[in-house]
Amino acid sequence: MTIRLLPETLVNQIAAGEVIERPASAAKELIENAIDAGASRIEIATAGGGKALLRVTDNGSGMQPSDLELAVQRHCTSKLDEGLDNIRTLGFRGEALPSIGSVARLSITSRPRNADSGAEITVTGGKVTPVRPSGANPGTIVEVRDLFFATPARLKFLKSERAEAGAITEVVRRMAIAFPHIRFTLSGSDRSTIEFSATGADRLARIAQVIGKDFEENAIEIDAEREGVRLTGFAGLPVFNRGNAAHQFAFVNGRPVADKLIASALRGAYAETVPSGRFPVAVLDLALDPALVDVNVHPAKSDVRFRDPGLVRGLIVGAIREALARDGDRSSTTAARAMGAAFRPDNSGGPFRPWSAATSPSRPFAFSPSRLEVSEPRQASFSTVDRPSARMHEPAPSADLPAAEAPIATNHLLGAARAQLHENYIVAQTGDGIVIVDQHAAHERLVFEEMRKAISNRALPSQAMLIPDIVDLPEEACDRLMEHAESLKQLGLHYERFGPGAILVRETPSMLGKIDCQSLIRDLADEIGEWDTSHGLHQRLEHVAATMACHGSVRSGRRLRIEEMDALLRQMESTPGSGQCNHGRPTYITLKLSDIERLFGRS
Incomplete structure (x- = not known):
């Protein structure tokens, strides 16, 4: 059997299968690029759950026309200056844009902050058109239309428009918590507009925007360090819990991650305090030397591997248990509201x-005082x-x-x-x-x-x-x-x-x-x-x-x-x-x- 080199378009489509699994994956990659570009405002617009349209607009540093040509080629990046042992940006692989362009209709319009005009490049199913001048504000606009039109089989595996739109919302929520100094706006024909205004250094205020005001009243601050690994964030009271893990947020050096070790440590920290089938609410930030954590485990960059997993797990369990022992023995503020609601005539x-x-002459409350x-x-x-x-x-x-x-x-x-x-x-x-x-x-x-x-x-x-x-x-x-x-x-x-x-x-x-x-x-x-x-x-x-x-x-x-x-x-x-x-x-x-x-x- 003869070995041959695959065409570039097919190579990109294969890579896209790992990098871009669904519209939310594309949204995550584009938002990460905007954050790496130094944006303070990021706007995301969607239609059809992100399948018909996904547009990300930022006021970041922008790109030169020559940069646009390289940006849509595989393994071209401006972020990997010091090797894989010192990754300090969200993106670094140089795969996202060419992967998206190989399976969708992609257009990028960008203008550097010190330039008089902008430029635009388009990629349709892997075919790149030459860069052309374009009017634009400083920053970058990336527009993705008809996602997976070039790979129809992938469309069959996507969920409903509502579910895909919800997945994009979840990506934006996690990014918003990680970067409180950035204003995020999420809008589109398939959703109600959501805006997370910048809160600067007030991390808890941003968390309250995303999770809800109740979390502010039921959260305990975490700040612990062990052998060069620092854990900060907020842990919810054990009695302030939820029916799933959607309200657990973990970040490693500012990167949102979905890590099994961190999830396991959370379960261990709240063991014997949270009912079976219920999940604690927590926002945890781990900061450590980039050389001690591998973020290059998977192209999606959501999995990480720690050099000393026992240290990290022990730090999380110990810090949360210490915080709960210090300040966790108080009643959830939601309990009193629920109790008040139970006393109302209509409950x-x-x-x-x-x-x-005049309202209820025979039974003012839902219980009998005689009992x-x-x-x-x-x-x-x-x-x-x-x-x-x-x-x-x-x-x-x-x-x-x-x-x-x-x-x-x-x-x-x-x-x-x-x-x-x-x-x-x-x-x-x-x-x-x-x-x-x-x-x-x-x-x-x-x-x-x-x-x-x-x-x-x-x-x-x-x-x-x-x-x-x-x-x-x-x-x-x-x-x-x-x-x-x-x-x-x-x-x-x-x-x-x-x-x-x-x-x-x-x-x-x-x-x-x-x-x-x-x-x-x-x-x-x-x-x-x-x-x-x-x-x-x-x-x-x-x-x-x-x-x-x-x-x-x-x-x-x-x-x-x-x-x-x-x-x-x-x-x-x-x-x-x-x-x-x-x-x-x-x-x-x-x-x-x-x-x-x-x-x-x-x-």
Whole structure:
């Protein structure tokens, strides 16, 4: 079989299959070029979900006519001056424009800032026309029409116009967060106009434009550094979560990425705090020496590889957990609004209307006040004479909740306990409102944090196997496992090498009970091979601790005395992560006095 050189047009079409997967891919490449050109304003217009039209206009540095001729040729770029080990721009491969031109009708009009006129070049299905003069404002306009007309088979794999338009919107949202000093405008016949005005150095204001104002009130700032890798950004409260990962944004040296390691680290950081099937909201920026990260993994440049993935993962998990421990134990501001909406007569979430006989004479709210059962706990301000009926319902002092030594003032974060509803919900009064605590969920979290601390601070007990288990593995997997043998021994897993291709397991963590050693060792080997970490066993132990904490905490239906309630509140205030239970549900919600007054039409 004779080997021959493929025509340039066909080569570009093959390359386009990797670089330009859909209209959103083209939009991403063109926006990156505009940012690299120093633009402060970028306008994106679409039609037909970007298939019929995609136009990107910027006020960047522009290009000379001679630059236009090179820009549409493969592997021609102005950005790769210092090699692949020092990439400081978004684009660098020199493939985007020729790839787009090979499968679409492409026109580029550009004018340098110091030039009197501009120039234009067009590429139709890979055929380039000569550069010609053109009137233009300083900057560049790139227009893509009839995307994939030259490769009709690719059109069959595209989604609906609505879905493709949504994918372009997502690209613009991520770019807008990454570059708050740039104004982005997205418009077109297939969408409503979206504008993200420049916010300069105020990154949180730009994030609020993209994600929503609620994030500002429910975000914790992150700033941590380890061995030359710096992590900044904002992490949402665990109780401020979403139904998918669309509100997780990651950037590496300013580049938006969709990286599996970062996603895994986020899951690890919020483990046991976010409910299953829910996702935290976060914006994370990693800054490190370009030589320590490879952005040339895939032509789309959305995947990266870190030289030390364990360092990066550990930094993300540690920084977020530290931030949550420092400032994460507060109620989501959306909880009070949801509670207020539930109290409205129609439960519609619309503007509140105070109840009156004219609006709902028989049922002012969606619940019956007669169903509220309040226990009668003792307080210092009450009479010191116990009423027999009240004393009958008071349990003996709890062994796991020390009694408070004195009445608690309302100036504490969670206030002073005032009542217990339905033998599960503690109502506390604060200086400016009330707090409602789920006693079982709260104590479950406190017990779990004590167990987690024990796991982290000392070697865990192990149980010897009656007959050691031999796990056959590839030799390189055994090598990796032996590198982590000492750290895993701290968690109660004792093993040793058994020949070149096997591991002999002698002891397993007592907390895990009877386990499948074969699966555990193989899973750990796979994890170490992919991330160079062994967090899997630690996560299993924490999961067991969470289950044990659930069974060992104060149960729903148990009456508590005021002293016990206050002791629980004080312990919550001093325990990191107590704002949500081990399953990720909130342990308490707050309701400001102003919100209560609105419910009764007093403000």
